[in-house]
Amino acid sequence: xxxxxxxxxxxxxxxxxxxxxxxxxxxxxxxxxxxxxxxxxxxxxxxxxxxxxxxxxxxxxxxxxxxxxxxxxxxxxxxxxxxxxxxxxxxxxxxxxxxxxxxxxxxxxxxxxxxxxxxxxxxxxxxxxxxxxxxxxxxxxxxxxxxxxxxxxxxxxxxxxxxxxxxxxxxxxxxxxxxxxxxxxxxxxxxxxxxxxxxxxxxxxxxxxxxxxxxxxxxxxxxxxxxxxxxxxxxxxxxxxxxxxxxxxxxxxxxxxxxxxxxxxxxxxxxxxxxxxxxxxxxxxxxxxxxxxxxxxxxxxxxxxxxxxxxxxxxxxxxxxxxxxxxxxxxxxxxxxxxxxxxxxxxxxxxxxxxxxxxxxxxxxxxxxxxxxxxxxxxxxxxxxxxxxxxxxxxxxxxxxxxxxxxxxxxxxxxxxxxxxxxxxxxxxx
Numbered sequence: 001x002x003x004x005x006x007x008x009x010x011x012x013x014x015x016x017x018x019x020x021x022x023x024x025x026x027x028x029x030x031x032x033x034x035x036x037x038x039x040x041x042x043x044x045x046x047x048x049x050x051x052x053x054x055x056x057x058x059x060x061x062x063x064x065x066x067x068x069x070x071x072x073x074x075x076x077x078x079x080x081x082x083x084x085x086x087x088x089x090x091x092x093x094x095x096x097x098x099x100x101x102x103x104x105x106x107x108x109x110x111x112x113x114x115x116x117x118x119x120x121x122x123x124x125x126x127x128x129x130x131x132x133x134x135x136x137x138x139x140x141x142x143x144x145x146x147x148x149x150x151x152x153x154x155x156x157x158x159x160x161x162x163x164x165x166x167x168x169x170x171x172x173x174x175x176x177x178x179x180x181x182x183x184x185x186x187x188x189x190x191x192x193x194x195x196x197x198x199x200x201x202x203x204x205x206x207x208x209x210x211x212x213x214x215x216x217x218x219x220x221x222x223x224x225x226x227x228x229x230x231x232x233x234x235x236x237x238x239x240x241x242x243x244x245x246x247x248x249x250x251x252x253x254x255x256x257x258x259x260x261x262x263x264x265x266x267x268x269x270x271x272x273x274x275x276x277x278x279x280x281x282x283x284x285x286x287x288x289x290x291x292x293x294x295x296x297x298x299x300x301x302x303x304x305x306x307x308x309x310x311x312x313x314x315x316x317x318x319x320x321x322x323x324x325x326x327x328x329x330x331x332x333x334x335x336x337x338x339x340x341x342x343x344x345x346x347x348x349x350x351x352x353x354x355x356x357x358x359x360x361x362x363x364x365x366x367x368x369x370x371x372x373x374x375x376x377x378x379x380x381x382x383x384x385x386x387x388x389x390x391x392x393x394x395x396x397x398x399x400x401x402x403x404x405x406x407x408x409x410x411x412x413x414x415x416x417x418x419x420x421x422x423x424x425x426x427x428x429x430x
Contacts, residue, residue, distance in 0.1 A: 008320060009111025009281075010035050013100055015090045015257070016116035017041030019050065020286030020308030022072050024114050027316030029081045038084045038108050040100070045140055046085070047072045051305060053143040054167040055336055058150060059175060070140065093261040095279055112319055115258060115269060115277070115284040116312070119251035119303065124159065128221030133229040134245045137164060146246065153177050153244035157232045159218055161188035163335045165248030166201060170337040172244075173208050180211040180240050182218060182232065194354055194366045197342065197378045203361075204340055221245060253288045253301060266290055268301040273326040275315055283318075285311035294328035296349045304333045330394045332386075343386035346376030346393045355404045357411070358382060365389070365411070367404055374399045377411070388412045 012028060014021045017039050025039045041047065048070035057070070068074065078085045088102040099107045121136035123129060133153075135146045146168075150156070156172045158165045161183035173179045181188070187198040188205075205212055213234075220233040221242075232240040253268035263277045264270035268290035275283045275291060286308035290301045310329040317324050334343045340362070351368035358364035363381040367374060367389075374397075377389035388411035392399060397418060403409065 008033060008035060011038070011109060011111045012036070012114060012319065013038045013040065013108050013110035013112075014114040014116055015040050015100060016118055016254075016286070016288075017043070017047045017085070018116060018118050018286065018308065019047075019072070019305050020118075020312045021114070021116035022047040023309045023312035024116060024285065024316055025083045026073075026081070027313045028319065029083070031316055031320040031322065033316070033320050035111065036084070037082065038086055038110075039078075040086045040088060040090055040102070040108070042087075042089045043139060043141070044087055046075060046078075048140055049305075050138075053140065054137060054164050055171060057143050058147050058168065058171040090257060093257055093282075095261050095282070098281060111281070113282045114312075114315055115282065115288060116286050116308070117254035117257060117269075117284075117288045119253045119287040121247065121251055122249045124218060124221070124247050124249070126218060126220050128223055128229065129247075131221055131223040131229040132227055133243055134221060134247065136247050137168065138251075146244075149244045150175055150177065155241040156180070156244040156246065157182060157240050157242040158246045158248055159232075160248035160250065161185075161190075161212065161214075162248060162250065163189065163192065165246065166205065166337055167335060168246050168248065169205060169210055170208070173205075173210050174338070177244070179209075180213065180232075180242075181205070182213050182216050182234065182240070184215070184217050186214050188212065188214075193342070193344070193378055194348070194351075194368060196354065196356060196364075196366050197380060200361070200364075200380055201337065201340075201342075204338060208338060251287070251303065253290075255288055258282075258284065258288075266299070270299070273328075274318060275311055275327055283315045285315055291327060293331075293347060293349075294326065296347065298349055300347070300349075302331055302347075304331065306332050330390060332390055340381060341383070343379045343383065344376060345379075345386055345389040346374070348376040351375055353401050355401050357385060357404065357409070367399075367401075369401050372400055385411050388415045391415055 090100050091103050092101040101107050121138050156177045156179045158169050158181045161181050169179050189198050217235040219235050222231040224230040232242045255265045255269050258269040259265045269284035271284050271289050271291050287303045293300045314327045331347045332345045348368045351370045353369040355367045365379040365382050365385040368376045379386040
């Protein structure tokens with residue numbers, strides 16, 4: 001037995017069976033881990049994909065909650081890989097005894113604990129928030145209930161113009177519903193994309209017939225005599241007809257378990273660059289984890305499949321003795337709305353220069369620079385730009401705004417030239 005194998009924990013318990021939790025279990029087995037793996041899910045369905053829940057799932061007619069088309073793996077996979085999939089809610093962590101306790105009183109020992117607890121949707125703290133027809137969207141159960149409401153709805157109001165809100169708004173509009181999006185800030189996706197990209201999505205949704213109201217605040221939800229939502233009241237006194245309301249006003253990381261176990265918590269569970277919490281026997285991954293971003297040095301929390309999968313793979317590698325020490329993957333993200341796809345590479349933590357590639361209104365890329373360094377690229381209907389941007393950013397390639405402004409510049413061409421120079425330099429080495 002190797003030194004690495006001797007150092008592996010005898011058992012790994014993973015709390016949370018979303019994309020990150022599933023990937024942690026799968027990657028442990030892929031890296032040859034032979035100890036006990038327990039994957040604890042608070043939902044009564046097999047681990048499944050979440051991105052389709054705000055898109056195709058809402059428009060489909062043949063899906064049911066936990067439908068096999070959403071499953072990450074069939075039930076037989078967990079049996080073959082000796083992954084114990086346990087249903088239940090974890091209510092406490094005993095760091096001294098290294099056990100987790102479930103609501104039914106059962107306990108599970110761990111050599112290492114992985115917290116993949118995710119996040120939960122924020123709700124509205126206004127009168128009427130409990131009315132029927134008011135929804136949040138996070139789980140397959142949420143999506144099933146939302147889809148049933150959408151099938152009968154005439155007027156839908158979306159509170160929040162982030163990616164989730166706009167994806168649902170697109171699906172609802174395509175289903176024939178009259179849709180109004182209410183956003184407290186002055187534009188959609190204000191915390192996620194540049195003003196140019198936000199302007200595009202404003203045009204896109206308005207062109208489809210969606211009403212977008214910016215700088216507005218919801219103060220109450222009004223119901224009918226049957227206890228169902230009937231209108232959304234704004235601070236300016238306006239009332240919007242609504243027989244369906246989706247609250248898409250962001251999420252709160254699920255960090256209560258960690259806090260109760262006296263692990264460091266801020267905006268999420270605080271981890272280091274190796275994704276350790278303050279306890280060497282506990283890691284945190286995915287939406288719940290606040291980690292140091294290698295490129296910017298700032299602590300951040302990302303809500304994306306790519307981030308959850310990357311975190312999970314790093315922890316699995318670390319627990320099985322692989323040499324990779326730190327999480328330094330480039331963030332990337334995508335969103336589909338109507339016939340438009342936006343793909344984002346990198347992380348914009350504050351830019352001072354924007355350069356646009358492409359002169360069409362519906363296909364362009366925005367390059368975001370800070371201090372002359374390329375920080376992120378937002379590509380709307382330009383997938384080749386996105387792939388080139390990921391490669392350039394991943395390798396820390398220098399690129400200046402004036403180079404981008406040169407006639408005929410393309411990201412793909414720039415990448416090809418750099419590769420050509422590198423190959424030539426290699427051939428020149430005696």
